[in-house]
Every structure is written in C-alpha cells, then in structure tokens.
Amino acid sequence: MSTIQELAGGLENVSLYKYAAIECGIRYSNRLDLSLIYSSEPCWAAGVFTTNKMCAAPVILCRERINNSINAILINATNANAATGKQGLENAKLLTRELSKLLSIDENSVLMASTGIIGVQLPVDKMKNSLPVLVNNLSIEAGALLPRAIMTTDTFPKQYAISFKTSTGLYTMAGIAKGAGMIAPNMATLLCFVVTDFPVEQHILQSLFYESVNVSLNAITIDGDMSTNDTAIILSPAKPSVHNVDDIKTFNQALHLMMKKLAHLIVSDAEGATKCVTVKVIHAANDGDAKKAAKSIAESLLVKTAMFGNDPNWGRIACAAGYSGAELREDKLSIYFDEIPLFKDGSPVEYDKEKLMIILKKREYTITVDFGIGNSEFEFLTSDLSYDYVKINAEYST
C-alpha cells in the first residue's frame, strides 16, 4: 500500500468538492449544526443505511435518491428528524428542494442526513432561512469545519484523508464521521461521509463501499443496525471510469484504510473508554457464525467491564460466545489475550500473570477466540466500559 499516503486535515484535501458549516440554532445556539457537501459536477453516490424499521425521514429520502446522480449532501446535527411521521419527510424534502433552487440543481440530486433528538419536528423555517447563508459559505477550506459540525455527544471531531496513486494519476479521498459518547448496545447515530475525486462506476462503488463498511463501521460495537439515522455515504465523480483492475484494487485498499480508520476513531471516542480492543474470532463454522460470535463478545457489557478492570475474565468471553447462537464445541474452544492462551480446548490453562497484566494494561490488544471447528473468521473492534458503570461488574469475578 506504499502508493497510499496519509494527508493532514480532512475534506479540504479533496478540492473537487466545496463545503460549508454554519450555526443555524436548530436546537442550541452558538454551535455549528448545519453543513453541506457540494459538487458542481454530478457524482455517483453509494450508501449504507440503518436497518432499523423506525428509520428517520432523511434515510427514507436518501434511499429514494441514492441511485440518482448526486450534487449535494445537506447535514444537520441536534435533531434526528426521526419518528416525525409524514411531516418529517415533507420537511426533509422541502429543505432539499429549497437548497436545490439556491444551487440551481435538481432537487433529486440532494441527499440529507440528520442526527440528534428523536420525535421532534425540525425547525424548518429557521433552517430554510439559513440555507442562503450556508450556500454563500461554500468553500474548499470550510471542509475543515464539517467534522465538528456533525458531532452530537462526540468528544472530538473525526476526519481522515489520504492520497493514492493509480495508473491514471494521483487521487485524493477524505472522510468524516460521528459516533457517540457511549459505545454500547444503544441507538447512537453513526454518520459517515467520504468524498473522492477518483471516478468509479456506481455499481462498483456501491459494492466496494458496502464491503468496506461491513468490516469497519458494521464491525464496531456501535450497533450500526440499531439507530434510526445511521448513514454512510460516499461520493465519486460521475465520469466514465478508465481504470484498470489494479487501479480499482488500489482504490479499494484506500477505501478500506479510510473506513477502518474512521471506525477506529469512533471507538476511540467511547465515553470514558481507556482501551480499544480487537475481538478476533477464528476457525468458526461459517462466516455468519464468526461475525455473530465476535459481535456477541464485543458487545457483552461484562466483557467490556472486565477489560476496564484489567480482569482476564475469559469466562465471560466464553459465555458470550456461548449465547451468540454460533455453533460451538466447548472441547474445541480456545481463548487468547494477544499470544497468551487462557482457555485451551475447553479447559482453563495456567498462564504467566505478569506477562498477561502487561497486555491487559495496553491501550490496544487483541482477544482471539478460536472455535476450532471451521475456517471462518471475523474481527470486531470494541472499547472497555468506564468505571462509573463497571464498579460492580469489574470487581465481581476476580
């Protein structure tokens, strides 16, 4: 991946697009809460959205329009426009329509994403009146403002940018994301926007993006499938792609790096988290089981509390594997913290407590759960749970 270079900053590195973020006062004053990503040239978009049956109005709108050629994404924080009924959808359409007029583009080429409180109608007049200001603020430099403008309970803005070289030249890719302060089975909205100047046909863009989200945003313990608003969108210029297979491969590598990095930033922002732990399931019976088990372990509150307490509680890990629904043979199951086995083929094993403690105190380490019955594996990224919550649990087992 030597052709891929990390860049300082974020969206402003991709100068094919313009950006804007302003203080609209949707729910609070004196904070950036309304932003815009704009391309004068039509783009292909690919998106991955929440699977929640109570999905927010902007998600419904995106699903309708994602296959159009896209010129703009309107984003607001502090109000999710979810569980707002017909009115909510009308509001989203009205705002994208007004924006399309100001930008002289087709209203169906405008996507929208929202995050914040559920069940409250958007202050649509106030937002409508802010759109001209938003459009007037469009610039390449303003890209630096967007990661902060989409935050809700996040404690720091999340952005990443890279350049990558292909046979057709040097390209850039940048992304921003927001998660939530608390990583746990909850409904924290996950928003992620990636832009690139590398042209990819839409069907390829969609499949590569879906694939990369599956092993990044969908492999962290913010349940991507839970929130009403989860939205991940990528934009790429709608030009005929002239790339060869290796070029697409390089783009795919860049995309995976981008999504893994953004996912890592989200997990790092877990409320009070002190650790970023990889849960790796190997030798599961099938791919579905591997993911199910990794998710179950990574999401177990008692596993996360044990991580915080530096408690090598492999029993909780085995238990979470046991209730994951994945095929499991206790006499084949083994559990490792980095390279140290604690449970081997169904029985506890003696281990060097000092060596283990060094691992447990690291900022990042890997828990490997070997099912020993197949060839499938999957990795989940998780965080520990902070002391306030774990008082009781972290101290229970040892």
Added chain:
Amino acid sequence: MSTIQELAGGLENVSLYKYAAIECGIRYSNRLDLSLIYSSEPCWAAGVFTTNKMCAAPVILCRERINNSINAILINATNANAATGKQGLENAKLLTRELSKLLSIDENSVLMASTGIIGVQLPVDKMKNSLPVLVNNLSIEAGALLPRAIMTTDTFPKQYAISFKTSTGLYTMAGIAKGAGMIAPNMATLLCFVVTDFPVEQHILQSLFYESVNVSLNAITIDGDMSTNDTAIILSPAKPSVHNVDDIKTFNQALHLMMKKLAHLIVSDAEGATKCVTVKVIHAANDGDAKKAAKSIAESLLVKTAMFGNDPNWGRIACAAGYSGAELREDKLSIYFDEIPLFKDGSPVEYDKEKLMIILKKREYTITVDFGIGNSEFEFLTSDLSYDYVKINAEYST
C-alpha cells in the same frame, strides 16, 4: 384466587421437605455457600435451564437426571462450575454420589445447581468433607437459611410462600430465587427452586412450570438464556395425582403467582434500581414479535437510563421496537406511559407534562407499546439503570 393465601417466610412452610445450609468456604469464609433441599419420599421434578451452548456442569447433570424421581437438590454459591471441562462434570457427579451415599438414595435422584465464578474447578475435597455436616443440619426450619445461602451479588434474600385450597385439601408451595446485582444484558446466573406438597404428574408439572417460567423468569431483563448456569427447578411429590381439572387450575394459578412474585423480587434487586417498570407490547403481528419487541425495549440501556432520569423518551422506545426485528408499521405505532399517550399512530402528541411527571416518578408504572397490526401481546418486567451509569445517557435527550 381467593383460595390462595400468602404465607410469611419461605421454604420452611413446606414441611414435606427438609433443608440445610452451611458455611463450606468454597470461595470465601464466613458465608453460607452450600445448601440442600431433601425429600425422603421420591418427587417429580420439572426444570427450565439455560440455552447457552457453554452450559455449566451442574446443568448438564440436571438435564440427564431431571426425568428421574428426585430426592435431593445440592446447591452451591460462589463457584459456577462452568467452562470447567470434563473435570467439572466429574466433580459434580462425585459430589452428588457422595451425598446420595450419606442419604442412602440413588445418586441419579440428586440434582445440583451452582452459581459464582466461571472457569474455576470446585474445591471438591473441601465440599465432599462438608457433606456430612450438611446432611446433619437437615431440618424443616433451616429452609429459612437457603435464600441467603444461594446469593451472589444479590442485595437481599428472595423467597415467597403460599397455601392453596383444592377439592383434595390444603396445600403449600414455597420458592427461593437469586438473580444478580446488575440487571442488564449480562450473564448473571438466575437460580430458582420451588417446592410443593401438591402431587402433580411429571408431564403436567413440566408443561405448567415451563409455561409459568416463560411469563415470569423469562420475561425479566436478566437474560435467562444467557448465563451458563441458569436453573429453575420445581419439586412435587411423586404420588398418583387424584386432582380434578379445577384443582390443577388452582395449582397453576398458585404457580404463576409464585413465579411472578419471585421474578418481581429479582427485578427489584437490580443494582441501584429505583423503579420496576412493566413493558407491555399489544396488538403485535404474532406472539413471537410481541415477545421480541417487549424484550428489546425492556433491555435497551437507553430506555432504562431514560426511566431513571424520569425522561419520557418515547423516541428510544420506538427505536428499540424498530430494531427488535418485530414487524412494525410506524404509522400504526402508539406509545403510552400508563394511560397517557406520547406517540399516536406514528406521530408525537401533546401531553400533560405534570400528569406525566407524576407517573414517571412512581416506583412502578407501565409502558404500553401498541403495534396496531395484530392481536398478540407480551409483558416484560424491567428496571431503570442507576445514576453512575446513566450520567451521560439520561441527560442526552431532554
């Protein structure tokens, strides 16, 4: 149910059995950790056990023996004898064998249940040596000690006793249970033992017991299906039953009351919980959906944190319903706190904030979620999450 009378105390009300609880020192000294329920006359047993694929040795043993005629249940706290491999099962069998010799009964008529730390072998010699003391302590009065002897992180002992009248006479039923300090999606072991002097044929006993557990212990947000050790057992004299249909009906009423009461005690013991809230799903498409949705809402950490914060956050409730997997039509969904609707047919509604606050501050209230698409309903009992944990979440939405 006027024929059913609540009794003071617990097991000691059912004098057909003898009980014992001693300090064996399995993991800590100076605490009751080994107990016994014994009947000189053979009993029918019915049991409901964890569905976790990593199930503990005593659960394996119980599944093998539950259909035998049963004379005794050996129970230990502080060590779960789970993830202990072959050795763990051998230890359980050895202890029940030794006990059976002391009681001059068939070793296959002895059941065992354990709770505590996972992955540590039982101190089997120490326990074996304590068995004679345990047997010597058998008495009816000692029944009062057992609810404390099976506790782990519970903050109070849980017992309930009733008498009920049928056409064949007056009978008694008593039960004890232990849950855990923290009610959340976790692996807290749930143990429950019920004894009665009312004879019921085994197949009837099993079906009635399963049915009652399904709407009680399996309808609270300790995930009964998660722990490696969850065990609920009922004992009834193995005599030919001479009861008529109404007698069985009365017994079934008594059993449901018993199990609901024990489930309620477990939820009341949620760590730092200030509330006991019923989540009632109605008009769901089918029974499976009704239970799925009620469980999903009752287990949502954000719903539980909102309860604690007296935050009428119906948005989190709608969201949890949305990701439950249950069939849902947003335009048919309504949400009530007791009698007050907050969300009606897919849209937020105005409500009397003062009236609502009175409900939210009650120790117990009901959240009703009306799916409006079918005829199935299910009730889940849950608790709020204590302040330590909810700092961030309870304050987020309002």
